Amino acid sequence: MTAKIRNAGISFETLEKGNTAAAMSGDTNREAQDQQGKEADPREALAMLDAFAGVGATMFNVSLIDIDENPKGHDVVTLEQLRRSVAARLEAATRRKLNLIVHPRSKTALLVQLDDTHNSALWPHSFMRLETSPGNYQFWLAVSDGPKDGDSAAEKEAAKVFRYRMRRGAGADKFASGSVRLAGSLNIKPKYAPDFPVVRVSQVEPGRTTTVAALDAAGLIGPLPDIMAPGSVPPLKKPPPRAGGPRHYPDYQQALNGAPLKADGKPDRSLADFMYGKWMAQRGFTKEEIAWQIVQVSKKAQERVRRNPNDRYAQITAAKATEAALRGRGSRTQHLKSTADPH
Numbered sequence: 082m083t084a085k086i087r088n089a090g091i092s093f094e095t096l097e098k099g100n101t102a103a104a105m106s107g108d109t110n111r112e113a114q115d116q117q118g119k120e121a122d123p124r125e126a127l128a129m130l131d132a133f134a135g136v137g138a139t140m141f142n143v144s145l146i147d148i149d150e151n152p153k154g155h156d157v158v159t160l161e162q163l164r165r166s167v168a169a170r171l172e173a174a175t176r177r178k179l180n181l182i183v184h185p186r187s188k189t190a191l192l193v194q195l196d197d198t199h200n201s202a203l204w205p206h207s208f209m210r211l212e213t214s215p216g217n218y219q220f221w222l223a224v225s226d227g228p229k230d231g232d233s234a235a236e237k238e239a240a241k242v243f244r245y246r247m248r249r250g251a252g253a254d255k256f257a258s259g260s261v262r263l264a265g266s267l268n269i270k271p272k273y274a275p276d277f278p279v280v281r282v283s284q285v286e287p288g289r290t291t292t293v294a295a296l297d298a299a300g301l302i303g304p305l306p307d308i309m310a311p312g313s314v315p316p317l318k319k320p321p322p323r324a325g326g327p328r329h330y331p332d333y334q335q336a337l338n339g340a341p342l343k344a345d346g347k348p349d350r351s352l353a354d355f356m357y358g359k360w361m362a363q364r365g366f367t368k369e370e371i372a373w374q375i376v377q378v379s380k381k382a383q384e385r386v387r388r389n390p391n392d393r394y395a396q397i398t399a400a401k402a403t404e405a406a407l408r409g410r411g412s413r414t415q416h417l418k419s420t421a422d423p424h
Contacts, residue, residue, distance in 0.1 A: 120279060121171040125265030127164065128282045132209040134160055135288040136223035137189030144182040144260070145174060148269045153179055171266055178277075181266040184259055190290055191227030193244055194261060195220040195253035202299055203251055206291040210284040211261070214268050218283065219261065222247070225290040228341045235339025238356045242305070243341055247296070249303030294344035305355055305401055331360040333378040350381040351398075358402025371399035 133141075141163050145154040158166075163183070174181040185192055195203060196219045204210065209221040228239035248255050262268055267277040296302050333353075340353040354375050361371045372395040376382045385392040 120267060120277075121175040122265040122279060123168040123171055125280070125282055126167045126171060126263050127265075128285065129209070129211070129264035130160065130164055130167070132221070132282070132285045132287065133185045133187075133192075136192065136208050136290060137187035138185040138192065139188070140186040142184040142186075142260070143170070144184075145177075145179045146182065147179055148271060148274070153177075167263075167265075171263070175267055178267070178269055180269045181263045182260050183263050184261075186230070187223065190223035190225050191230055191240055191243065192259065193222040193224060193227075193247050194257045194259050195222065195248060195251045196257040198251055198253040200251050200253070200301075202301060204284070206289075206296060206299065206301065207284075208286050208289040209282065211264060212281045212283045213262065214273065214278045214280075220251075220253075222296075223290045224293060224296070226292050226342055228339060233335065233339065234360075235335040235356070237339075238336075238359070239339035239341060239352065242352060242356065243302075246303045246305065247301065250296075250301045251303075293341055297344070305351075329364075330374060331357060331364070333357050336360070350379065354379045354382065354395075354398050355402050355405075358399050359406050362403040362406035368396070368399045368403050371402060372396045375399060 139160050140157065141160065142157050143155065143163065144152065146152055163170075170181060196213075197217065198220065199218060200220075203220045203222070207220045207222050211219045211221070213219055224243075228243050229236045230240045231237070244257075244259075245255070247253075248257060262280045264280045264282045266280055268280055269277050293302070336353040336357040337348050337350070339356065340348040340350070343349050357378070358371045358375060361374060362368075366374070375395040375398055376386060379395070382395045382398075385394045
């Protein structure tokens with residue numbers, strides 16, 4: 082099957098054959114083309130792809146964006162397709178002054194991108210460190226027993242929350258999206274013009290993975306958002322019946338199945354409760370309704386209430402989940418922008 086970079090005028094079939102001249106349209110200045118082509122480095126790109134392959138990455142979303150963050154093309158390719166075409170892709174992107182961005186997908190580990198951080202505690206758990214511009218680094222981790230980055234809503238939500246906690250624990254850029262400029266390509270940003278830096282592979286530990294327990298022991302997994310102090314949460318009361326009739330609740334078992342496993346092999350029920358609460362908030366339930374329902378379905382919430390009838394775990398979880406849902410709606414524009422502009 083022939084994959085294509087849509088809207089970019091560059092077919093994968095042409096690139097795979099290595100016909101760089103055909104891949105580049107409208108450029109008759111051979112001297113300028115040769116000079117710009119020297120700036121890109123296919124060896125760096127292949128080193129990055131080898132690092133991703135070592136932790137189970139087999140598929141890549143590939144995108145092109147210009148200096149103003151406007152999309153110029155996108156396709157999905159296998160690891161081998163990208164390897165075969167990488168030199169021509171780099172040359173074409175460099176000539177056109179476009180950012181060449183990849184988003185790797187692994188079925189064997191959760192890939193976590195930690196950007197804009199110099200946290201030295203990360204390297205023992207990382208399989209790759211990139212230098213995206215002079216002095217600016219990005220770490221990549223493969224969590225072997227982390228939430229699966231699958232297709233179900235529960236898996237996607239669990240992976241999203243876990244990555245958020247990792248970014249918070251490591252003190253990294255909270256908007257990192259998992260997309261990254263391909264090593265060996267230019268970092269095309271206005272602040273770097275006209276001397277755009279080349280993204281470099283700084284360090285690689287082939288095949289290195291880490292675990293949730295190891296990251297937790299290193300203090301690299303941050304907490305969920307602290308939205309409300311416990312003392313400010315009112316006592317739990319059964320919410321009044323809805324005037325418009327009952328709504329359908331999310332499936333709690335999906336939230337539980339999507340939560341990562343703790344060191345004892347059991348699912349993280351705190352994260353499952355948070356995910357469930359967020360789904361309820363997205364369906365329009367109030368914090369009071371969410372808190373009440375969490376107690377009905379969560380064994381952890383039930384155990385805490387049995388120990389202390391005034392325990393506010395459910396209310397705090399409901400408040401955090403509601404805030405996360407509201408923040409997600411309000412920051413969608415910012416998130417899309419950050420997705421298009423990885424460091």
